Amino acid sequence: MIKYTLSIMFVICSLFLKGQSTWDxxxxxxxxxxxxxxxxxxxxxxxxxxxxxxxxxxxxxxxxxxxxxxxxxxxxxxxxxxxxxxxxxxxxxxxxxxxxxxxxxxxxxxxxxxxxxxxxxxxxxxxxxxxxxxxxxxxxxxxxxxxxxxxxxxxxxxxxxxxxxxxxxxxxxxxxxxxxxxxxxxxxxxxxxxxxxxxxxxxxxxxxxxxxxxxxxxxxxxxxxxxxxxxxxxxxxxDGSSGNFDTWKNFGHWIYKLNAGGNNLPDAFKIKIRDLTKNAQSPHEKMAILYRYLQQNTRYVSVQLGIGGFKPVVAEKVATINYGDCKGLSNFMKAMLNEVGIQSHLVMIGNRKPSLNEQYSSIGQANHMILAVPLKNDTTYLECTSSYYPMGFIGYGNANRKVLLITEEGGVLVKTPVYTAEDNYQISKTKITFHNENDIDVLTNTRYGNSQFEDNLRTTLLEPSEQKKKVLEYSTIPIQTFGHYKCEQKDKTKPELEEEIAFKSKPLLSKGGDKLFLLLNQVNRKESVPIKIENRKTFFSVPYAYQDIDEINFELPSGYQVDFIPKDIIIDSEFGTYAATFTFKDGVILYKRAQKMNDKTYPPEKYNEYVDFYKKIVQADKQKAVITKSM
The missing domain is CATH 2.60.40.3140 (Immunoglobulin-like)
Incomplete structure (x- = not known):
């Protein structure tokens, strides 16, 4: 009986397995x-x-x-x-x-x-x-x-x-x-x-x-x-070219050979370049004039034709057609600089990619080309595809990484500039004037530097109606009546934007019995805490190091008194630092906040510590003053 039962089970199991497809x-x-x-x-x-x-x-x-x-x-x-x-x-x-x-x-x-x-x-x-x-x-x-x-x-x-x-x-x-x-x-x-x-x-x-x-x-x-x-x-x-990728030096030598004879410019254009720079007092000033010419007179177009995906379009052609890819525009800028006696080097770089691996040379690690100009005291790197970056600013996707300098002797690994947290700043000053509880004027002035300049640059290119729409959508202070908005790069030589917003605010004071409560961080507030992850698998980092410094002046109307103001807060962590100070004097509440974040890469097991740090910031950003109104 046992043998018979086992036989039946075997037949049923066999039929079941036979009925299952390979990809069931x-x-x-x-x-x-x-x-x-x-x-x-x-x-x-x-x-x-x-x-x-x-x-x-x-x-x-x-x-x-x-x-x-x-x-x-x-x-x-x-x-x-x-x-x-x-x-x-x-x-x-x-x-x-x-x-x-x-x-x-x-x-x-x-x-x-x-x-x-x-x-x-x-x-x-x-x-x-x-x-x-x-x-x-x-x-x-x-x-x-x-x-x-x-x-x-x-x-x-x-x-x-x-x-x-x-x-x-x-x-x-x-x-x-x-x-x-x-x-x-x-x-x-x-x-x-x-x-x-x-x-x-x-x-x-x-x-x-x-x-x-x-x-x-x-x-x-x-x-x-x-x-x-x-x-x-x-x-x-x-594509008719040969070389050796065994070392970065040989890799760079191949790129250099690809560009042989590619730096020539039309004779008429040479005269134009010399005329543009004839009154320049220094190599730096000449470079600035030519970089400005590049930005105002050329545009970026990708070229991916055979070896052209790696070989720059000759400078003579770019001078005629006024467009090129990252290689062509960088090489064109190199040719212009060469015409006025300034040496420069093409640079292969992995934009938004890791640094080039020092011990492993291969073509897939780089996807972009910029230009390096070694002057007397330092080297200036030029992003030749942007019409808006100031000279020397290359964007955080190109910063702080190993890149390949293309020289006559071959490739040389160098490192691009580092943008620190202090470089990547957002500095805001806000004045909030209470005429009464329902009549509130807000004026905010903000400066964005380097990477935060880059993040906000697109705003300057929007139509005024689109800029207004963006302000209405993203303002952390509720807007009653829109006043004005402007965002501009006042100094074209600096990676900095200046923004000004003015409007009438909706009521900001909440009531509880005979008390009024005022949330003090109105402009740059962290409101939600990331969820903790047990057994996290991947490494993590913020996109770039940055520093935000915010100051808010609350001008209270006569008859309003502050009963309570929070104590100063300091939070220190390996992930960054945070400080908030609160003062009240002569009818004005002054709130200051500074947050600095590091861009180190952290292992998975550190993530929940990061969440704890972030939670403290969220709590600190919720601090309120208690206000009473005299009868």
């Missing part, structure tokens, strides 16, 4: 579903390097989308250009049980130009397919092959590509001739299987059963929780 969501372990909007069921990357200028890449992925939030992942977008081609595309859509719903045809796949919003010259194209399902969950699967003719970089690999993604299986394999020179970086502790047979060396990285990480506040990314590999050639050939 029932096969996904429960812990991989937790916090996941998408599960990578299987991903395979295989790069076969044929030689210094050729490779074949095979890619396959199967992923299950659990909710509408994951629909953005349900798309195939594979980029190619005239030096590569994509073929043998296969794509399938499955339902939750893993049953095939649709097998896509070539006619379903769009082949279109990858013209970005900021680029009018670009030879990149994209094979695009959007998977669409009206029910959740659903599973997508696609695969393709790609041949490369010229190798500047290799496809990269990361198992977890975003928050809310878990992984069942993912792998990356690179095959090469044993004598072919390449290098790779990977996450610390990630093991590689390396074998050499029949003259071929094979590297393979695997990742299995990785749970999703929910999105975390202030996260600087998922590098410390994902497995990743970035690989790069040393010797290379691409």
């Amino acid at each position: 969501i029932a096969k996904i372990p429960d812990d991989l579903k937790k916090d996941a909007i998408i599960v990578i069921r299987n991903e395979e990357q295989f790069l076969d390097i044929k030689g210094v200028n050729a490779a074949k890449y095979d890619y396959k992925i199967t992923a299950t989308i659990f909710s509408k939030a994951g629909d953005d992942f349900a798309v195939m977008e594979e980029v190619y250009d005239k030096f590569s081609n994509i073929y043998n595309i296969k794509a399938v859509l499955y339902d939750a049980a893993g049953n095939k719903i649709k097998e896509y045809k070539n006619s379903d796949i769009k082949d279109q130009s990858l013209l970005s919003d900021f680029s009018i010259f670009e030879d990149n194209r994209v094979k695009r397919l959007k998977f669409v399902s009206n029910t959740y969950p659903y599973t997508i699967e696609y695969s393709f092959s790609q041949d490369f003719k010229g190798l500047l970089y290799f496809p990269q690999w990361r198992d977890i590509k975003d928050f809310g993604m878990s992984v069942e299986k993912s792998s990356y394999t690179i095959q090469k001739d044993k004598n072919y020179q390449m290098k790779y970086l990977s996450r610390s502790g990630l093991q590689v299987d390396s074998t050499t047979t029949a003259g071929k060396t094979l590297y393979k990285w695997n990742s299995n059963h990785v749970a999703a990480v929910p999105r975390e506040p202030l996260s600087i990314g998922i590098n410390n929780v994902s497995s990743w590999v970035t690989a790069s050639p040393n010797l290379f050939e691409y």
Whole structure:
């Protein structure tokens, strides 16, 4: 009887397993579903390097989308250009049980130009397919092959590509001739299987059963929780150019050679440049005149045509057409400076990316170009794509990072300027005049410096009606009647904006019995505390260090007396500092507040301490004065 029962159970189990499709969501372990909007069921990357200028890449992925939030992942977008081609595309859509719903045809796949919003010259194209399902969950699967003719970089690999993604299986394999020179970086502790047979060396990285990480506040990314590999050639050939990426020096030498002969200017333009600067009293003044000319007479347009994605457009052409990309405009500025006897160097930089890795030279780490001008006492860095930045200000996306200076001798790693908290300031002074409880005038003057200048610069470009709309929407003091608003960069040589707002306020005093209560921080108040996260996974940081200094004068009408005013508050932490002072004299309450934040990167376990620090600031910003009115 026992044998008979076991046999029946075996048959039932076998039928059940047979009925399950390979991609049935029932096969996904429960812990991989937790916090996941998408599960990578299987991903395979295989790069076969044929030689210094050729490779074949095979890619396959199967992923299950659990909710509408994951629909953005349900798309195939594979980029190619005239030096590569994509073929043998296969794509399938499955339902939750893993049953095939649709097998896509070539006619379903769009082949279109990858013209970005900021680029009018670009030879990149994209094979695009959007998977669409009206029910959740659903599973997508696609695969393709790609041949490369010229190798500047290799496809990269990361198992977890975003928050809310878990992984069942993912792998990356690179095959090469044993004598072919390449290098790779990977996450610390990630093991590689390396074998050499029949003259071929094979590297393979695997990742299995990785749970999703929910999105975390202030996260600087998922590098410390994902497995990743970035690989790069040393010797290379691409679009008729060759070089060696084994060191940053050789990398820079290749960029320098690409620009050989690119600094020439038309003869008539040379005369114009010399005439513009003939009365300048110093190299710095000459540079200022030419930078102003650049900003007023050229515009930024991206150029991504073959080697043109790395080689600057010649200065002679930019002088004629008055536009260029970051490389072309930087090179044009370099040519103008050279014409008046000032040496400068192109700089490759990772805008809003980490510093260049000192021990690992590769092309994917830099995405932008600026210009460095070494003068007698210091070096001035120029952001040549902005029409509004003052000379020497390069933005916090370019600041405080290792970059590559391009010189005749090759590349040299240097560091761009650091913008401290004191540099990135917001300083406000507000006068709030109570004529009575319901008639209140407010006048606020604020200065924004460096990174806070950058954050608010767009406001100066808005129409007056849009500026007013923004003030009405974001004012922390309730507006009864709008007065006036202006925001301007008075001194074009400084990264500073000056803002003035005037209006009639709605009532600010709240009543409790015979007492009146006045919230003292009216202009720059932290109102909500971040939620604590147990077992946080990712490192965190504020976007940049900054310092806010605020002062508010409350002028009370006659007959009003302050019964209570808070004691001064000081909060000191490794994350920053906070101080608030409160005084009352001659009918005026003076409130001062200073908050300084550090931009260090902190480990996950520090986050709840940061929340505690932030909570203290929120409480300090709620302080009120108690006021009585004489009868």
